[in-house]
Amino acid sequence: MMKILISGFEPFGGSTINPTEQLIRSIQRESIPGVEIRTVLLPVYFDDCVDLLVKEIENFGPDAVISCGLAGGRRDITPERIAVNLKDIAPDAPYPDNKGAKPQDMPINPDGPDGLMTKLPIRKMVNRLKEQGIPASISYTAGTFICNNTMYGILDYIRRKDVPVMAGFVHFPASAEMADEHPDWPTLPQETLLQGLRVIVQTTVDELQHMSKGTP
Numbered sequence: 001m002m003k004i005l006i007s008g009f010e011p012f013g014g015s016t017i018n019p020t021e022q023l024i025r026s027i028q029r030e031s032i033p034g035v036e037i038r039t040v041l042l043p044v045y046f047d048d049c050v051d052l053l054v055k056e057i058e059n060f061g062p063d064a065v066i067s068c069g070l071a072g073g074r075r076d077i078t079p080e081r082i083a084v085n086l087k088d089i090a091p092d093a094p095y096p097d098n099k100g101a102k103p104q105d106m107p108i109n110p111d112g113p114d115g116l117m118t119k120l121p122i123r124k125m126v127n128r129l130k131e132q133g134i135p136a137s138i139s140y141t142a143g144t145f146i147c148n149n150t151m152y153g154i155l156d157y158i159r160r161k162d163v164p165v166m167a168g169f170v171h172f173p174a175s176a177e178m179a180d181e182h183p184d185w186p187t188l189p190q191e192t193l194l195q196g197l198r199v200i201v202q203t204t205v206d207e208l209q210h211m212s213k214g215t216p
């Protein structure tokens with residue numbers, strides 16, 4: 001049985017909704033033959049987000065970890081290419097993390113590399129999403145907030161422990177339900193976001209199957 005761990009986030013920055021929280025609840029109810037899906041909701045706290053996800057990885061032993069977060073203002077579903085070793089909130093940033101933390105110019109791991117690349121098949125994901133008419137593109141920055149912290153922390157954990165887990169991060173645009181709170185943000189229906197996540201999970205499953213057969 002192949003195991004996939006999928007994370008989402010609580011609302012943050014004064015919003016009452018985070019569509020990735022609903023996404024993980026929905027995907028948990030679906031079934032893919034031969035695949036066990038486990039989900040975890042992460043707090044929007046620096047560092048705790050990584051600790052909790054690492055604990056889930058150690059308990060569950062997944063083949064792949066797909067972390068999901070909201071990127072308000074983006075139009076596309078955006079699998080992230082790279083995470084950077086930086087926690088940085090500008091002094092005039094609209095919001096801190098959900099505990100009030102506003103780190104500046106801080107490395108995530110003082111001994112870690114500057115950047116770490118995703119291990120998910122993001123080009124294939126974007127191509128398949130577009131084939132289905134779902135707006136998608138590769139992103140080259142996950143920012144310097146909690147989502148980047150999560151992506152970097154997990155990739156750094158995998159690097160340090162040398163564990164064979166395919167991991168990475170996907171940012172989703174706001175859902176249509178958020179339009180009242182954020183009239184200036186582009187939105188997609190929650191069902192489109194969910195269909196996007198299904199494609200992302202299936203692409204990951206296909207890639208894992210491909211690799212286990214030893215085919216390029």
Ligand code: PCA
Pocket residue numbers: 009012018020044068069070071142143145146147148
């Ligand atoms: N998005 C934020 C943190 C939680 C989330 O869903 C980010 O992009 O860092």
